[in-house]
Amino acid sequence: MRSEKSPMNRSERRSVGALAGVFSLRMFGLFLVLPVMALYAAELEGATPFMIGLAVGIYGLTQALFQIAFGTLSDRFGRKPLIVLGLLVFAAGSVIAAVADTLTGVIIGRALQGSGAIAAVVLALVADLTREQQRVKAMALIGMSIGGSFLLALMAGPALDRWIGVSGIFWLTAVLALGCIVVVVWWVPTPRHAAGDPGSKASTDYFREVMANAQLLRLDVGIFILHMVLTAVFVVAPFALVETLGLERDSHWQVYVPVLVGSILLMAPLLILGMRRERTFWVFRSAIFIVLVGQCVLFSGADQALTLIAGLACFFVGFNLLEAMLPSLMTRLSPGYAKGTAIGVYNTFEFAGVFVGGALGGILLGLFGSPGVFAFCVLATLVWLVVALTGRTPQLRNSVTLRLDGEIDLASGSIEHSLSALNGVDQVTVLPKDCVAYLRVDESCFDPKQAHAVPGVLAPD
Numbered sequence: 001m002r003s004e005k006s007p008m009n010r011s012e013r014r015s016v017g018a019l020a021g022v023f024s025l026r027m028f029g030l031f032l033v034l035p036v037m038a039l040y041a042a043e044l045e046g047a048t049p050f051m052i053g054l055a056v057g058i059y060g061l062t063q064a065l066f067q068i069a070f071g072t073l074s075d076r077f078g079r080k081p082l083i084v085l086g087l088l089v090f091a092a093g094s095v096i097a098a099v100a101d102t103l104t105g106v107i108i109g110r111a112l113q114g115s116g117a118i119a120a121v122v123l124a125l126v127a128d129l130t131r132e133q134q135r136v137k138a139m140a141l142i143g144m145s146i147g148g149s150f151l152l153a154l155m156a157g158p159a160l161d162r163w164i165g166v167s168g169i170f171w172l173t174a175v176l177a178l179g180c181i182v183v184v185v186w187w188v189p190t191p192r193h194a195a196g197d198p199g200s201k202a203s204t205d206y207f208r209e210v211m212a213n214a215q216l217l218r219l220d221v222g223i224f225i226l227h228m229v230l231t232a233v234f235v236v237a238p239f240a241l242v243e244t245l246g247l248e249r250d251s252h253w254q255v256y257v258p259v260l261v262g263s264i265l266l267m268a269p270l271l272i273l274g275m276r277r278e279r280t281f282w283v284f285r286s287a288i289f290i291v292l293v294g295q296c297v298l299f300s301g302a303d304q305a306l307t308l309i310a311g312l313a314c315f316f317v318g319f320n321l322l323e324a325m326l327p328s329l330m331t332r333l334s335p336g337y338a339k340g341t342a343i344g345v346y347n348t349f350e351f352a353g354v355f356v357g358g359a360l361g362g363i364l365l366g367l368f369g370s371p372g373v374f375a376f377c378v379l380a381t382l383v384w385l386v387v388a389l390t391g392r393t394p395q396l397r398n399s400v401t402l403r404l405d406g407e408i409d410l411a412s413g414s415i416e417h418s419l420s421a422l423n424g425v426d427q428v429t430v431l432p433k434d435c436v437a438y439l440r441v442d443e444s445c446f447d448p449k450q451a452h453a454v455p456g457v458l459a460p461d
Contacts, residue, residue, distance in 0.1 A: 012130045014187070026118065027149050036157050036161045036169075038234060060227070060350075060358065065117075066117040068120070079125035086117060096109035159250070213333075223346060231355075241308070245305055255312070259309065270321055287321040288384055291322070294315030298312070298377075327346075398442075402439065402458075403435060404456055439451070
């Protein structure tokens with residue numbers, strides 16, 4: 001049996017570290033303009049509330065649309081060439097946005113940034129360059145790096161705006177993208193072959209199964225609503241900081257830094273509590289409730305300094321907690337053989353939420369002002385909370401992968417029957433073609449030695 005507790009080897013550490021850097025720097029470039037984009041867009045020719053919202057969220061639409069295309073092309077032409085292509089497209093979009101003097105030009109640049117959709121390709125390359133038992137750890141490290149880049153970007157964006165302006169931020173993101181290309185070409189190893197784990201490849205059958213899984217679908221809807229609300233908030237919050245607190249755009253860091261740092265400190269104990277299996281979904285639902293409370297506070301008084309800051313702080317406590325928990329829940333609830341497909345669907349919902357939040361936020365801002373946007377966020381979060389509270393609480397299980405002896409008849413069902421009879425095993429999926437069995441187990445009562453003793457199961461690496 002393969003253990004996820006064994007350490008990564010030198011090549012895996014190098015690969016994962018480099019790819020985490022590439023992924024997080026790209027997302028850092030996207031997030032840098034998030035806290036300042038709405039105010040910057042409002043100053044440009046052609047600005048309307050809808051166009052402002054579109055400028056904030058358009059990259060989510062193109063990222064969702066091109067993610068599958070880039071992943072498919074990488075299967076044919078290789079991972080690294082497609083990552084380089086995506087980074088070049090991202091850099092080109094950054095340059096277009098930097099030189100644009102109209103809002104339409106900025107929107108085109110932002111859309112092109114999102115078109116360099118390398119997320120799925122990077123994750124596929126991680127799978128190619130790591131052993132199966134190290135992939136959960138690798139994905140967790142990449143997720144942590146993205147979360148860190150998001151928080152750092154929200155704090156750094158307004159400060160950089162003060163020094164180099166939004167155009168300068170776009171130029172900086174272009175330079176970062178070109179630097180990432182150097183890392184990909186000269187530092188990231190080239191895989192000899194694509195990973196054999198079928199869970200890293202989307203197929204029609206896997207897609208249908210993932211979309212029919214109610215537990216996974218609830219998480220997909222959750223990440224959609226979370227990022228829809230986030231983007232909608234950043235359509236209106238910058239204006240509120242100017243109108244309520246009298247802060248210029250380049251001084252907004254004075255609010256974001258203490259709010260975000262404080263939210264991290266407040267959410268940390270809840271995250272630790274959520275690591276306990278019996279408390280995970282209690283903390284998860286509590287985090288949604290915290291987001292709801294934050295939106296209610298913003299709706300009730302974004303025109304007052306205290307309620308504006310309190311609402312943002314409350315929102316980010318819940319947001320950061322959910323951002324940390326949702327990917328983990330997704331990987332633990334998805335079938336081992338379809339994890340890649342489940343993650344791809346999850347990411348697509350996330351990016352779609354960014355676009356919808358920006359577009360709808362802009363429309364509602366034009367029709368009803370900021371109270372209309374916050375009311376929409378309250379309603380959306382309330383729907384999510386009701387879904388989370390009324391749905392059946394799933395049992396969290398760990399995934400175990402076993403290598404099987406290809407010399408025996410794996411299609412007969414005998415190994416599947418033997419593994420299913422083991423204590424602590426909830427589900428067994430045998431893939432004869434790949435000589436692999438995927439188990440979902442209750443770690444508290446599952447004995448790996450018993451699984452290893454089943455005839456036909458090969459020794460661990």
